[in-house]
Amino acid sequence: MRNLLKLLYAYHFLLLFIALEIICAIFLFRYNNYHSASFASTSKAISGTFYKQVTDFRVYLSLRETNDALAKENALLRNYLKNNYNTFDTTRIHVRDSAFSQLYHYQEAKVINNSVNKQYNYITLNKGKNHGIKPDMAVIGPNGIVGVVDGVSENFANVVSLLNLKFKVSAKLKKHNYLGSVIWEGKDYEYCTLNDIPQHVVLQKGDTVVTTGFSESFPEGEVIGTVEDFNMKDGNFYHIDIKISTVFKSLQYVSIVEDLKKSEEIQLEKLKEND
């Protein structure tokens, strides 16, 4: 205590000076509007900076929880995305024309599953029974034929791809109208084979091969591919390699073809068989 008093006495001049200046400062900031406003804004800026640092640090600490919350919200929002929903748009466009009756109806579909590397390749489309899709309908892409609908569920259709050993379609050379049949031999997803073209036909590389419209649901004249190479096997027929014009690896949107007069045709053909 004694030492403290000694110390106070030793520094009494400095202490008195500081005390008086503090009194002055109190008066200055209390009774002068400008100075008090200035003091307030400065002190608020300082405390604001400090609090910002603290808040930043606190936010950093809770980053994990924030991330979890955001991920949950993302998942929730993703459930609302349009891509997740199948359309229920089943409107069909019929062209009413008294001079021509419509033979084929085209419907857009999106490829949602596809493969090219198996022996039996199938494609899944996002249209099904609800959209009027039935088995045996033809599927064509922007560049050429894709396959035939095999099975349908409520909202999806399974398509036998051209790249399937089960697939077979009647085809012809566009130039000559000679009939043959196109199959895939399971070797290369870019090439298929045209058989049953007789050897006396003059072939050229680059000739276009199209569908006939005879057996399956394909309309006539849909492109299958172009002649890449041909050779004569034993027998009377060519073995023709065809470059498939549909690019199966990047297939996204296709058209499903409905043959509107097919039932009539089948009925007629049955009638004949009965005779």
Next chain:
Amino acid sequence: MIRAINGVVIRFFFLVLLQVLVLNNIQWSGYLNPYLYVWFILMLPFETPNWLLLVFSFILGFSIDAFSNTWGMHSAACVLMGFVRPYLLKIIAPREGYDTSVQPVLRDFNLEWIIKYSLILIFIHHFALFYIEVFKFSMFFHTLLRVIISSLFTFVLVIISQFIIYRR
């Protein structure tokens, strides 16, 4: 002693009234604000105790503040000036020290000592006062110019007063 106290009290009231009633009303172009009242601190006897010096300074500044509604500004500047005075006196002390009979006026000292003593203290006071008044550093050199001009003017007034009152 009693005469000295009387002199201090009379000088105090005279200078405060002069400052408040006359000099505060003289403001030439905003650059020139003479604050002659600091002469009171300059003229305090050498043997004044340090704590009393600070108290006198505070009371003086506070009186000016009270009259000119500038609470705290003049007090702070005066207290700073009073705080510096003992140290300055120690630094510029003549070789033989200060005689108790002398006063810090031109009569008893040479001009060089008076200039050092008065001008430095006046400058410190004005510097503190003007910057507390402006309370920002964005116009630093403008304020500094005001400080210098006003300091010189106050100094001239101090010298003139000394010539008038303490003639040889």
